[in-house]
Amino acid sequence: MELPRGMKDFEKQENANIEHVRSHFKQLSNLYGFSFMDPSPIELLSVLETKSGPAIKDEIYYFKDKGDREIALRFDFTVGLTRYATSQKSMKLPAKLSSFGGVFRYDEPQKGRYRYFHQWDIEVYGKPNLESEAEIIEITSRLFDSLLLKDITIDINHRKLVESFINKTFDSVDSQLVGDMLRAVDKIQKKSKQEIIDEFKDRYNEKKLQQILEFSEIKGTIVEVEKLFDTITLDSDSWNSLKALFDSLENRGVSNIRINFGIVRGLDYYSGMVFEVFDKNSSLGALAGGGRYDELTKAFGREDIGATGVAGGVERIILTMQEQNVIAESTQQRIAVMYINDEMQKVAISIASLLRLNNIPADIDLAGRNLKKQMESAREAKLAIIVGPHELEEGNVLLRDMEDGKEGTISLEKLTEDPKSILN
Template structure:
């Protein structure tokens, strides 16, 4: 039997790595005051289309249920969290919410991304402000620090800045920039990191014009600090440049220095309305590890013109691949103790002891299939300690404690071990 294309099983080691990222995410969320919730994994198709339009059907799993209703599997957490906040008229603002879990996308499977994968996500709802955006970006930087990742850079930009530049390019195919030219321009910029310059010129010169396309590509290649960018291009008349500089200064004030302005970051087409950013391992070509920005247009689509929103989401499997590439290993802790028994007569006593140790919160394994002592010992080789329950010692209310690292053994009073395992098992 085979799984559907793009799906996979997550084995114990993979799931342990996912749980490790989840643990660090939860720690960071608590530090920053984000409350966790899990929006419904199933939404009405119309709700998802409110975010991305009817074209989203090509990228998601959707179907009719038994009541002939069109529904779909969530493809991110942003839609569900925004729908929830928009429906809570009495919700105290600002609201800081986060989620961690699985999402489904009908994309072409690629490295680090199956059709079912895991995301972490935070959203900050309330009055739009530069500091809200700075807060979300700082959270992102601190989370990657907590995960131990190196060479992480957060590239920031502003959608209105890009639009302002586009509208100032002399037109060759049209007398003014209409919605189609603007949309095509954003699509071109969004593909800069994925395709070569020649490929993009060939793809867009017919709709945008050769000279217009060249200027867009030159613009999208500009990156660096504010000082470096001001030496490359006249930004005096470009809308939102001052805003982007103030965001830069706010982040530096928070101690976030792994940032870079990149005019080639636009984050899709549909609902981002201001600041946008993406996170990369600067030493890898794996692609973005996380991305986000301001998306007031989505809260408006759900009928809340009074709420702004800024958020970020990260791909967990892609982050784990990056950790592996950087040599960051998070191995499962071996079992603390294995309880062994010499013969069948000692088996009930071994089971009883294992249960008592577990009640004392000691991770404990015990053989369940009646293997010989030697095979039990082999199976216990990865434990820190083995406790051998043997007739002679048990008659004296003692057990044999064996350190599996150095092989040293000692006889321990059974009752003392049970009543105070920390003193013997280095807990």
């Protein structure tokens, strides 16, 4: 029996890593005042098409249900959260929502992403303003800090700035042209410049296309970019918006940011600031990405609110943690309760139940195996309590450190009165 292509089972360690990221994300989500929710895993196909158009069918799982309705599995959280937020007419604004869970995409499986994978997501809905954008970027930076990841950079850009440069270069305001050039720029991280030129040169002036691609390679701080490029020629509103965003982030203590004119995000609904997160020393690609997407709330019928948000790929982040040799810290110390013989089993079970009642993770052999086999099964435990007849006669049990092998005794009376004393 095999799984469908692109699917996998998530075993113990993988689940532990996912829960590690989830724990850090939920803690930050709460610190920053985001309301955690889980939007429906199934949407009407028409709702998903609102975000990405009919072509999205090629990238998602969709089917007809028993009521002959066209439905689809969620491929991200932005659609569900935006559907929810735009439908809540009385919701207090700005509304801050967050989610974490599994999503489905019918993409070609790749390293760090199967067709079912996990995402974290945060969104702010309300009147568009710079501080909402800054807060989204700030919490994103803090999440990677809390996971102890190093050499993380957040590349920021503004879609309207790039669009205005394209229009100026081609001396045109053709929407088809702008869309094609944005797609060309979006490919710069995955393909060589020549490959992109070859793909588009039959439709567009090669020299002007070259100018767009050279522009997309500019990156650095505000000061560095202004030395590399005459920013006076750029759309002033967009450039000033980026400068103000950098000022806000500096005020918030976020320093791992830079301008990157090659970041445009491929989806058409982005309407302003966009950003992506990278490990500078990894080839995995973007670990998270987001920006302002007021066009999506409008598509859902709400002209009065805007939105900005970010989503990150959990499995890809875990791969980055492994590359950087960042080990997920253990949040629990497990205790293995063992027994010398069958007569001691009842007392051992009672002790295990006592520990669990006091929220101490405890394991005990259920198969009646000998002590040697119990020891072999307890490799993940920090400590072992061993119930033996000699110690039990004296009202004690043996306490063994499973890491260094040191042993001592603890009285049953003390264990009963203060179960957590064994962890001290």
